[in-house]
Amino acid sequence: MTSGHILEARNLVKRFGDFEAVKGIDVAIDRGESFGFLGPNGAGKTSTMRMISAISQPTDGTIEIFGLDPRVDGPEIRRRLGVVPQEDSLELELSVKNNLLMYGRYFDLPRRVIRERTTELLEFTQLSERANDKVDNLSGGMKRRLTIARGLMNRPEILILDEPTTGLDPQARHLLWDRLYRLKREGVTLIITTHYMDEAEQLCDRLVVMDQGKIVAEGAPRALIERFSTREVVELRFATDDHEQYFNQFTKFADRVEVLPDRILLYVNDGDDALRDVHAAGIAPASALVRRSSLEDVFLHLTGRSLTD
Numbered sequence: 399m400t401s402g403h404i405l406e407a408r409n410l411v412k413r414f415g416d417f418e419a420v421k422g423i424d425v426a427i428d429r430g431e432s433f434g435f436l437g438p439n440g441a442g443k444t445s446t447m448r449m450i451s452a453i454s455q456p457t458d459g460t461i462e463i464f465g466l467d468p469r470v471d472g473p474e475i476r477r478r479l480g481v482v483p484q485e486d487s488l489e490l491e492l493s494v495k496n497n498l499l500m501y502g503r504y505f506d507l508p509r510r511v512i513r514e515r516t517t518e519l520l521e522f523t524q525l526s527e528r529a530n531d532k533v534d535n536l537s538g539g540m541k542r543r544l545t546i547a548r549g550l551m552n553r554p555e556i557l558i559l560d561e562p563t564t565g566l567d568p569q570a571r572h573l574l575w576d577r578l579y580r581l582k583r584e585g586v587t588l589i590i591t592t593h594y595m596d597e598a599e600q601l602c603d604r605l606v607v608m609d610q611g612k613i614v615a616e617g618a619p620r621a622l623i624e625r626f627s628t629r630e631v632v633e634l635r636f637a638t639d640d641h642e643q644y645f646n647q648f649t650k651f652a653d654r655v656e657v658l659p660d661r662i663l664l665y666v667n668d669g670d671d672a673l674r675d676v677h678a679a680g681i682a683p684a685s686a687l688v689r690r691s692s693l694e695d696v697f698l699h700l701t702g703r704s705l706t707d
Contacts, residue, residue, distance in 0.1 A: 404429040404464060404556060404587050405450065411458035412445045419445040421611035422459065429555075432578075432588040434598045434605030438701050442611040443591050444560075450589060451558055452476050464555070477505065480554030484561040486541045490534040494525055494544055497533055498551060505552045512551075519547040523577060539570025546577065556587045563597060575600055595694035609701045619693050626699055627691040628653050630669035634662045634676070634683040644681075651675050665691070 405427040412420040420442045427433045437443045448454035449461060452468040452475040461468060463475045489497050495516060502512030520526045523543040533541065542563065549557060562578070563571040571594075578601060582588055592598055598605055599619045607615040607622075615622055632652070636644060641657050648655045651672050652664035666672040669688030676683070 402428050404431075405462070405589075407449075407456075407459065407461040409459035410446070410449065410456055410461060412442070412449060412454070413457040419611055420449075423606075423608070423611075423613045425606065425613075427587065427589065430582070430585050430587055432582050432590065432601055432603045434602035435589070435591045435608060436593075436595075436598055436605055436697060437608035440610075441608040441701070443608055446608070447558065447560060447589075447591060451479060451481055477552065478555045480549035480552060480557040482546050482549040482557065482559040482562055484564065486545045488533045488541060488544060488548075491532060493530050493532060494536070494540075495520065495529040497544060498548060501548045502551045507552070515551055515553075519550055522550075522580075523547045524573070537570075539566050539573065542566060542570065542574060543577070546574070550581075554586065556589060557581060558589045560591050561593065562590065563592070563594065571597070595692060595697055599693050607697060607700050614700050615696070622696050623691055623693060626696045628665040629667050629691060630672075631689055631691050631695060632664040632666060632669045632672050632676075633687040633689065634664065635660065635685045636662075637684045647679075647681060648676070651679075663695075665695075 403426045405425070407423065407425040409422045409424065410420055411418065411422050423446065435443045435446060445454065449456050449468070450463070452463060452472045455469060464478060466475050468475055489500065492500065498516040498519060499512055502515060507515070520529050523546060525540060525543060525547065528536065528540060533544065536544065546559075546562070559578075563574050566574070575597070578588060588601070590598070590601060602619060604616070604618055605622075606613045615626065617625070634648075641659070641662050644662055645655060645657050648662060648664055652666045654665040656663040656665070664672055673686055673688060676686075
């Protein structure tokens with residue numbers, strides 16, 4: 399395994415009958431890195447994550463995790479992984495504490511170690527005061543934190559998180575982000591899938607964007623924004639149901655113009671200058687917004703804005 403890489407995949411392929419879900423991707427993740435997989439539904443993320451988790455075997459290509467081959471070393475690899483699934487599959491009738499105590503037995507840990515880890519993880523996820531409460535009575539954010547605590551029971555070297563903050567309110571999301579930052583500082587490698595672009599910008603050192611089973615872009619979030627977008631975006635709305643009619647009026651003001659059903663986006667270097675030029679040309683939008691270009695602009699530019707399911 400290449401020095402520093404905790405995971406490497408080369409020409410990774412996954413087929414289901416005649417359908418090729420993952421089409422020969424290459425991925426290298428460094429130890430201690432926070433790495434993201436972005437993509438629309440059906441892009442191949444789930445199939446890729448299952449192979450990375452040593453749950454599903456590749457149809458073709460090679461993958462090494464900790465320098466081991468999942469085809470022959472699956473149990474050893476899984477022993478060193480932590481997995482936080484998209485759905486919280488917790489035991490609702492048990493207490494918070496007993497959920498962790500029970501889960502620790504799956505790793506054949508000594509009872510003393512399980513008790514110690516349970517106490518540590520309850521404190522880490524700020525659930526100590528709810529230790530004896532039934533899980534069914536917890537809020538969504540608390541359940542998510544408990545799921546993350548459970549995924550950390552075996553002190554994993556890699557923590558795989560599938561949509562870790564879906565459905566949570568902003569306060570709960572930011573608390574989870576803080577917990578993940580702390581894990582990264584402790585040297586845990588994070589592999590994350592998310593549909594929240596701001597989350598990817600906050601959490602990921604590097605990421606790949608997948609579409610139709612292939613990797614269409616890779617890099618640090620800020621580098622991808624600089625490569626595929628402009629510094630700023632001007633959003634214009636008009637009192638009409640047909641924004642397409644305005645397209646030709648704006649091509650001279652922007653590097654790229656995108657027409658959406660409800661607004662027009664001007665991709666520019668300086669949004670205020672572009673907006674002044676629009677007004678000077680006698681064009682009066684119903685509303686205008688100048689904002690920083692984001693990873694969401696990159697994502698939608700690369701994968702399209704049409705629904706995939």
